[in-house]
Amino acid sequence: MALQLYVWGPALDVPSIDPSCVAVEAYLRATNANFTVVYANDPQLSPTGQLPLLKDGPVWVAGASRILSHLSKKGHDGNASLSAEQVADSLAYISLIEEKLYDCMLFTWYADQTNFVKTIRPTYAKLLPFPTRYFVPIRLRNNAKARLEKYEVEIKDDDDSPLATSETDDLKKLMETGWHHMYTLARDTYKVLDAKLGEKDYFFGDEPSTLDCLAFGYLSLHMYPMLPHHRLRIILTTEYPRLSLFCDRFKKAYFAEPLPQSESASEIPTLWKSFTNSPVEFFSSIKSNIIGQSGEEKKEEKKSDAQLDFERKRIWSIAGAVTLFLGYIIMNGIVSIEVGDDSGDYEEDFGDDE
Amino acid sequence: MSRPQLPALPTIELPAFLEPLKLKKFPLRTFPATYEPPRPTKPTLQVFGPGWEGKQASFDVDCLSMQVYLKFCGVDFDVVHSNEPYSSPKVKLPYLVVPPDHCLYGEQIHHWLQKNEKNKRLEKEAEDIESKAFVTMIEKKLGAALLFTLWLEPLNASELTSTKYFGHVSSPIDKLLAYRKKEEVVQSLLIDRDVLIREEIYQSAADALSALSVKLGANDYFFGSDYPTYLDAVAFAYFHVILAIPQITDSNADKEAKRHATELRNLVLNHSNLVKYTKKMYSTWLK
Numbered sequence: 001m002a003l004q005l006y007v008w009g010p011a012l013d014v015p016s017i018d019p020s021c022v023a024v025e026a027y028l029r030a031t032n033a034n035f036t037v038v039y040a041n042d043p044q045l046s047p048t049g050q051l052p053l054l055k056d057g058p059v060w061v062a063g064a065s066r067i068l069s070h071l072s073k074k075g076h077d078g079n080a081s082l083s084a085e086q087v088a089d090s091l092a093y094i095s096l097i098e099e100k101l102y103d104c105m106l107f108t109w110y111a112d113q114t115n116f117v118k119t120i121r122p123t124y125a126k127l128l129p130f131p132t133r134y135f136v137p138i139r140l141r142n143n144a145k146a147r148l149e150k151y152e153v154e155i156k157d158d159d160d161s162p163l164a165t166s167e168t169d170d171l172k173k174l175m176e177t178g179w180h181h182m183y184t185l186a187r188d189t190y191k192v193l194d195a196k197l198g199e200k201d202y203f204f205g206d207e208p209s210t211l212d213c214l215a216f217g218y219l220s221l222h223m224y225p226m227l228p229h230h231r232l233r234i235i236l237t238t239e240y241p242r243l244s245l246f247c248d249r250f251k252k253a254y255f256a257e258p259l260p261q262s263e264s265a266s267e268i269p270t271l272w273k274s275f276t277n278s279p280v281e282f283f284s285s286i287k288s289n290i291i292g293q294s295g296e297e298k299k300e301e302k303k304s305d306a307q308l309d310f311e312r313k314r315i316w317s318i319a320g321a322v323t324l325f326l327g328y329i330i331m332n333g334i335v336s337i338e339v340g341d342d343s344g345d346y347e348e349d350f351g352d353d354e
Numbered sequence: 355m356s357r358p359q360l361p362a363l364p365t366i367e368l369p370a371f372l373e374p375l376k377l378k379k380f381p382l383r384t385f386p387a388t389y390e391p392p393r394p395t396k397p398t399l400q401v402f403g404p405g406w407e408g409k410q411a412s413f414d415v416d417c418l419s420m421q422v423y424l425k426f427c428g429v430d431f432d433v434v435h436s437n438e439p440y441s442s443p444k445v446k447l448p449y450l451v452v453p454p455d456h457c458l459y460g461e462q463i464h465h466w467l468q469k470n471e472k473n474k475r476l477e478k479e480a481e482d483i484e485s486k487a488f489v490t491m492i493e494k495k496l497g498a499a500l501l502f503t504l505w506l507e508p509l510n511a512s513e514l515t516s517t518k519y520f521g522h523v524s525s526p527i528d529k530l531l532a533y534r535k536k537e538e539v540v541q542s543l544l545i546d547r548d549v550l551i552r553e554e555i556y557q558s559a560a561d562a563l564s565a566l567s568v569k570l571g572a573n574d575y576f577f578g579s580d581y582p583t584y585l586d587a588v589a590f591a592y593f594h595v596i597l598a599i600p601q602i603t604d605s606n607a608d609k610e611a612k613r614h615a616t617e618l619r620n621l622v623l624n625h626s627n628l629v630k631y632t633k634k635m636y637s638t639w640l641k
Binding site (some may be wrong): 046048049050062063065066084085087088089091092093095096098099100143146147188191192195196 | 479480483484486487488490491494495541545546547548549554558561562564565566568569
């Protein structure tokens with residue numbers, strides 16, 4: 001059974017605009033899985049509201065980490081050749097990548113007004129279909145804002161403020177957003193990864209592992225996009241050439257051929273469906289299970305007669321209460337209007353009489 | 355630039371009977387200040403505390419990690435159980451008051467240690483760099499699970515955590531603060547993931563714990579070092595805080611809820627070397 005991967009589409013010279021989508025795609029390519037991609041470009045398609053989304057037969061898996069653990073259970077284990085200690089290292093570096101590299105990327109995309117207005121927003125606008133194009137970029141930016149709060153980075157909302165025209169203005173604006181922290185953070189993180197990579201082809205030797213896929217996923221979005229301010233790209237190519245060579249190597253080895261695309265399936269477990277299936281669950285903050293994993297049928301609990309009886313009575317009593325309430329309102333409304341009119345008339349009559 | 359000359363202000367002579375308006379007799383008497391807060395004479399770390407059962411170790415993981423790290427670095431400092439995050443410049447404990455006039459928090463403490471050449475680094479450069487990745491993993495994976503256990507497991511949140519953090523605030527403000535803190539925790543957890551699922555959070559914590567267990571092996575400190583470093587401080591703080599949470603003995607509580615409340619603790623208990631490490635660190639550095 002071929003796997004089907006729903007991702008954000010390619011943009012900015014990268015296989016996908018979302019790093020976790022690139023990472024999952026890289027993982028599938030590196031493990032030689034038989035799969036097709038669907039450029040869904042709409043996070044609402046996923047039951048959790050985030051791409052990537054994987055269709056494996058009847059099972060839907062949403063979110064990069066869930067997909068990776070699902071695939072490793074299904075025999076596509078990227079860490080198969082690693083020792084226990086290497087797996088431990090790999091996990092630590094993956095958390096570093098997912099946290100720090102992602103934050104640095106978000107910073108250059110959203111905190112830097114010029115990048116956002118000139119490149120990022122138009123790119124999303126091109127990718128997204130008509131109605132969602134107006135609110136998804138804003139949601140993404142709010143998400144970025146929440147993530148970057150811990151670095152005291154401030155992302156401004158006013159899109160209309162004039163863009164800096166001169167170089168010095170640019171620099172001044174960047175200073176205000178706290179760029180020095182973030183580029184120090186980026187350098188520190190690159191340094192950690194660079195030390196781990198060393199002179200090897202991949203992080204753990206000659207063959208790529210899960211860590212390589214994730215590193216490529218996140219680094220490629222630092223490396224390849226030509227943004228108006230591509231400082232991260234400059235830092236990578238000039239100060240950490242080994243990492244940039246790693247990206248090129250990985251891209252050449254695994255992203256040389258385009259992938260067969262496929263039509264999206266008819267019964268996608270969209271966010272809307274997860275809402276209609278269980279509205280209460282949708283709004284509770286802690287979910288009991290991954291919504292939308294169709295295929296694993298849930299057994300419906302049979303209700304006892306007493307329960308059914310109770311529910312019937314409840315429905316009747318609620319209906320009765322509502323009817324009474326409505327009746328009361330209508331009655332009161334009519335009565336009050338009539339009383340008002342009556343009393344007015346009465347007073348008038350009374351006055352006339354006198 | 356020459357300023358235009360302003361005309362001199364007129365001096366008004368007050369008539370004699372208005373002389374009292376000048377209030378020349380004030381102040382009538384000057385008293386010495388009744389209470390002047392004592393100035394710290396050595397570095398003072400403001401933390402949440404005291405810990406469970408009145409122990410020295412803080413019950414807050416950030417405070418505890420800084421508390422032990424300063425001990426590792428050989429800093430002579432006092433611990434003050436302030437329990438008031440609003441006293442800090444960043445609305446967050448811990449923070450370090452350094453006499454005469456510095457108040458440091460977060461990264462600044464590390465800079466300060468570095469400047470005084472007290473910070474502890476691993477001997478090998480590569481290992482020191484690698485330890486940063488492990489610190490991130492602990493803070494992210496184990497941190498999420500710990501927040502979840504403390505604030506979103508109903509039993510722990512109502513019986514233990516909220517009284518520990520906000521018990522000194524008078525009712526009903528404490529309830530309100532606890533509720534707000536819980537909402538904050540939910541929001542902060544949702545930044546990193548699309549949905550909150552109990553099993554997933556504990557699963558990723560379990561993965562992180564086994565990675566740490568493998569990394570530690572039978573060594574006294576991480577990376578086989580002879581002395582503890584920041585990674586040890588963070589790892590110990592998390593293990594200790596998780597293990598020190600008291601068990602809920604209330605027999606009326608729901609069994610399922612009880613199991614959830616101790617799930618993270620049991621995950622740590624599965625790794626005997628981590629438990630041994632925590633006990634040894636505690637008796638070496640905090641007793």
